[in-house]
Amino acid sequence: MAKILRCIDEHNSMRFFFAFTDDIVKDFEKLQKSSVSANIEMGKILTMNALLYSDLKNDTDSIDLKLKTNGDCGLIISKLYNNSFITGYLENKNLSKYDKIYEKGKISKDFIGDNGILVLIKDLGLKSPYIGQTSIISSNISENFTNYFSASNQTVTSVNLEVKKVLDDYISFGFMMELLPNYTEKDLSQFTIYSDMFKTELENYINSKSDDMSFYDYICSILKIFNIRIIEEKIIHYKCNCSDEKIDNMLLSLGKKELNDIVKEGKEIEIACNFCDKKYKKSVEDIKDLLNEL
Ligand SMILES: [Zn+2]
Numbered sequence: 001m002a003k004i005l006r007c008i009d010e011h012n013s014m015r016f017f018f019a020f021t022d023d024i025v026k027d028f029e030k031l032q033k034s035s036v037s038a039n040i041e042m043g044k045i046l047t048m049n050a051l052l053y054s055d056l057k058n059d060t061d062s063i064d065l066k067l068k069t070n071g072d073c074g075l076i077i078s079k080l081y082n083n084s085f086i087t088g089y090l091e092n093k094n095l096s097k098y099d100k101i102y103e104k105g106k107i108s109k110d111f112i113g114d115n116g117i118l119v120l121i122k123d124l125g126l127k128s129p130y131i132g133q134t135s136i137i138s139s140n141i142s143e144n145f146t147n148y149f150s151a152s153n154q155t156v157t158s159v160n161l162e163v164k165k166v167l168d169d170y171i172s173f174g175f176m177m178e179l180l181p182n183y184t185e186k187d188l189s190q191f192t193i194y195s196d197m198f199k200t201e202l203e204n205y206i207n208s209k210s211d212d213m214s215f216y217d218y219i220c221s222i223l224k225i226f227n228i229r230i231i232e233e234k235i236i237h238y239k240c241n242c243s244d245e246k247i248d249n250m251l252l253s254l255g256k257k258e259l260n261d262i263v264k265e266g267k268e269i270e271i272a273c274n275f276c277d278k279k280y281k282k283s284v285e286d287i288k289d290l291l292n293e294l
Contacts, residue, residue, distance in 0.1 A: 010227040013187040019050040021172040027238035037098035043157040043163035047174035049078040056082035064121040071113025085239040239277035
């Protein structure tokens with residue numbers, strides 16, 4: 001379970017989103033049996049996607065984030081659904097040769113790469129989904145999303161995504177801040193102060209970690225001091241949204257020829273979901289039924 005907060009400052013000049021996603025990273029690791037480096041970088045993308053949760057309104061709304069880079073990790077995808085489910089896929093999830101670097105709290109340029117495209121697909125049930133795209137400019141995930149949202153929101157935006165391995169545990173946290181229209185110079189300088197402060201608070205928390213207070217409680221206490229109001233709090237879970245129906249639709253999209261070939265083979269087929277590894281079996285009869293729909 002992860003918590004997401006939407007907040008606003010006392011002058012209504014900037015808004016903040018916070019995501020506390022430790023459990024999501026742990027669930028990803030449990031399911032994918034992935035390396036530390038993979039959990040950390042995937043965790044950042046999942047956290048970014050979680051920060052966008054308040055954009056979803058209807059039950060069927062969804063947001064996909066895709067990063068296609070020149071790094072060793074290959075394709076990265078995160079899917080967020082308005083039924084509070086989030087899931088992720090990393091093409092190469094067992095790159096343990098990078099783990100030592102990541103365990104020290106550093107990142108490797110070769111893991112993520114520094115070239116490629118970042119795509120955001122927002123499906124809000126309209127005629128066609130909204131698709132936004134930018135080039136990848138850095139091997140730092142936060143910088144890529146700051147760049148994306150500064151351009152698409154056309155306002156000053158700051159994104160920071162941090163996932164740290166602490167002993168056998170993960171601490172995963174992200175925030176996004178936006179200045180609202182008609183901001184003043186004073187608001188802009190306060191924005192920078194807040195942004196730097198939330199970046200360093202995670203370090204402070206890790207260095208002084210005691211079991212008395214969660215990072216969520218720690219951040220909430222800071223928000224109170226600065227009169228930053230929480231206006232919405234939501235919860236999401238790491239869970240796949242796959243179903244028999246979605247697998248059928250995928251098979252239908254293959255077309256008549258491919259499906260006829262499967263029937264000719266005369267054998268049951270098994271399809272594994274890329275996100276959760278759930279196995280779906282389809283008999284020759286199932287495929288024939290699908291062919292009748294085409
Ligand atoms: Zn699945």
